[in-house]
Amino acid sequence: MDGSHGESAELKPNWKLWLEIDGEYVFGPGAYAILKSIQEEGSITRGAKALAMSYRYCWGLMKRIEVQTGKKPLETFKGGSEGGGGARLTDFGLELMKRYTEIQSRFEELAER
C-alpha cells in the first residue's frame, strides 16, 4: 500500500446488486451489460462481440432469465434489409434494466453521503 495514505486512507462502500425471485439470483450486472449491449448493437451476436463474450453465454443467460421469470427479455427476428436478423428488448427487458439502474443509482446517492 501507498504509505502516504496512512491514517487517511478512505474506506468506501461498494456493492454488487442483483434482482432475485424467491431468493434465486435472476438479474445482475452481467445480464444488465448484455441487455444494454444488445440494445445498442441490435443483435445478440453483435452485442456479445462488443462485450468480448460468447454468443452461447449471452444467449444462455437470457434464456435462464426467461425460464425463471416466465417472460422473454428479448425478441429476435429474422432477415431484414441487412439480412441475418437481430434482437430487440421487450418491455420486460426494458423494465429489468430500468429497475436495476434505479436501485443502483439510489444506492450510489446514498453511498456518496
Added chain:
Amino acid sequence: MDGSHGESAELKPNWKLWLEIDGEYVFGPGAYAILKSIQEEGSITRGAKALAMSYRYCWGLMKRIEVQTGKKPLETFKGGSEGGGGARLTDFGLELMKRYTEIQSRFEELAER
C-alpha cells in the same frame, strides 16, 4: 418453479455490501459476522467456534484488515480470572461495524420502497 406464481412472481433487489480502500476489498459480511461473534463471545477462539469457522481463518481475516488499514480491529489480552485471555474490539473495530450496518440499513430502507 411454482407455476402458481406466474406473472406475479416478484423480482426483489438483493446485494452484497463491502468496504474497500483504493478499490481493494477490506471489510464485508464475513468480517462483520466475525467481529460481531468475537464481541459477543469475548475471544477469537470462542467467536470462531460460534460461527463454525476455524480460528486460523478468523485470525487471518482480522490480520488482513489490520495490514490493509494500518489499524487493529481487535485487541487481545492474556490471562484474566478465567485464564486463557480473550479479545475485544477496538474503537476502529467498532467503527467498521457501525459504518457497515449504517449503510446496510439505509440500503434496506431503499429496497423496501
